[in-house]
Amino acid sequence: MILKGFKEKSIKNKFNTILKAQSVTNKNHTVKNVGVIFNIEEVDDFEMFKSLADSLGLLPNAVQVIAYANNEKDAAFSWNTCFHSKDFGWHGKITNVELETFLNTEFDLLISYYCEDILRLKLLTAYSKAKFKVSIFQLDKRLNDLIIETKVNEFDDFKSELVKYLKVFNKIQ
Template sequence: MLKKVKHHSLKKHTDKNLMHRDISERNAPLKYLGFLVDETYFDNFELFYEFGKELGLQRKDIKLFTFIETRRRIPTLRQNQITNKEFTWRGEIHNQNAHEFLDYPFDVLIGFYNGKHEFLSAMAAQSKAKFKIGFNGADERLFDLLLTVDLQKPETFKSEVKKYLTILKKI
């Protein structure tokens, strides 16, 4: 029961954040790049930093935030990670690092997850990013560009994103 209430609240927060989204800076050139990643699909994070370098960015200009269903018992030093337990039943986020990530004014934010994902979609909606890219069946209201790419094939992902960023004159 509580899980249903949490998902309903997340949907309400997402809808509210979409209504207040500022799209005036959508065409800004790429200087800062952010990734929202579902760890169940992908855990080779160095690939994202290499991709940023290919786009002409320095490592400090690339930020990564991941979602994992439940935190592992193994101690980790990773701070840019959130679990479903850090979302309240009202859909609010209780993670200071997540708030800092979402308030960062990325020029491009890439939601690296398949389909509709309530938790990551709520984060994407709350993000202050100027331009957002999503994949395969994600909520089209959240993203400015949706790509149909197999996320398990990183080279295809990189070439498609690079192609569209070039077309849109972001790089």
């Protein structure tokens, strides 16, 4: 129990270190590929993220989606690219190869679609090499470039607002 607390503290320290080291880049780019991170306990219909590609004028294979489950049992039965707390080591080290590959992909847009304040989800958003990060409401404003304040079950509202803002920022046509 004590070791688990120390591990959580080391992950939190790594998270804060990543956020302090982030630099703002003002790259003017269009969205050609999208990554999505979501919490499987908040969203059960992952197909809605595939419909996002059409709204952004992208091919369906331009959207990569990963899910987070609180325990390993949910991860095994629910989603083909799912991760859980055991995929993180000390100091926030990623121990899952698929997850590491996802994080090293330079997405033009990363969508963090979760509301719960889960350290591992926030760490993934911080680790991502995405050029532009968007989320629904989150407490930590340092994580994302754009926050669209909608509820998790209001995906259509989120999608329409996202498209509107990406057009304003000249990220899509």
